[in-house]
Amino acid sequence: MVEIGSILLIDDSESVNSRNYSLLGSMKLFGEIKAYSNPYQAIKHLEKDFNKSNLDLLPSIIFLDIEMPEMDAFDFLNKYLDIESIVLSNYKPRIVIVSNYILKDRYLDETNKYKTYGVIGHIRKPIDKADILDLLEENFGK
Amino acid sequence: MKDLPVFASTELTDESFKELLPHFFKEVMDDFELLSDAFLVNNLNEVWRLAHKINGSALSYEAIRMSSKVAELQECSKINDSIKLGEQMDQLKEVIDLSYEYAKQYFQIS
Numbered sequence: 001m002v003e004i005g006s007i008l009l010i011d012d013s014e015s016v017n018s019r020n021y022s023l024l025g026s027m028k029l030f031g032e033i034k035a036y037s038n039p040y041q042a043i044k045h046l047e048k049d050f051n052k053s054n055l056d057l058l059p060s061i062i063f064l065d066i067e068m069p070e071m072d073a074f075d076f077l078n079k080y081l082d083i084e085s086i087v088l089s090n091y092k093p094r095i096v097i098v099s100n101y102i103l104k105d106r107y108l109d110e111t112n113k114y115k116t117y118g119v120i121g122h123i124r125k126p127i128d129k130a131d132i133l134d135l136l137e138e139n140f141g142k
Numbered sequence: 143m144k145d146l147p148v149f150a151s152t153e154l155t156d157e158s159f160k161e162l163l164p165h166f167f168k169e170v171m172d173d174f175e176l177l178s179d180a181f182l183v184n185n186l187n188e189v190w191r192l193a194h195k196i197n198g199s200a201l202s203y204e205a206i207r208m209s210s211k212v213a214e215l216q217e218c219s220k221i222n223d224s225i226k227l228g229e230q231m232d233q234l235k236e237v238i239d240l241s242y243e244y245a246k247q248y249f250q251i252s
Binding site for chain 2: 011012013014015016018019020022026065067124125126
């Protein structure tokens, strides 16, 4: 398996972020792990690190909660895709949608729509190590 | 619903979660207070949102009885039935308190 870079966790629940931070950290497969409970701050963080022109700072995988009060995952993706400098660059993070339930209806359609823009799949809570290993095998495996 | 275990297991799937459980319960209890306030002013969108948030946290910590109860409340918030919703709120509070006591007993959290 190739080396995995850093991770960005975005969930409005701080306790969920803490739990996933602990889980992913214990796997010792990733670089830096950052977590945000406010998606606007996460966008700012991405833009700031991108402007430092150091791609190593940027997350290889973004775990994105589907339902947040400030904006849902797809609003987040729209705002992210509005940052022209990032979108036109070679930086292409993998994005994983995280939800309480199996995706259906609008959420499933939207997730499929955003696959063109880096969404690689969907995981239900609780995230566990087997889910992560499957995901890595599918997307980063040799 | 009472047949569901309080947590998925009496052993934590990851020992490090034990340190995080007090944080989890603090956030859930704070969110429940906000949910109660939203219920009192009949702000059902906010009730739904906070119930959804508690559910996500409960699922992540494998507090499955809490998750199931709050999912029922979430569904109930979609229909404007304040009596039923009030009952669901009381039941959720009971499950949160029970889960906390359970965690103290089995996971020795402070």
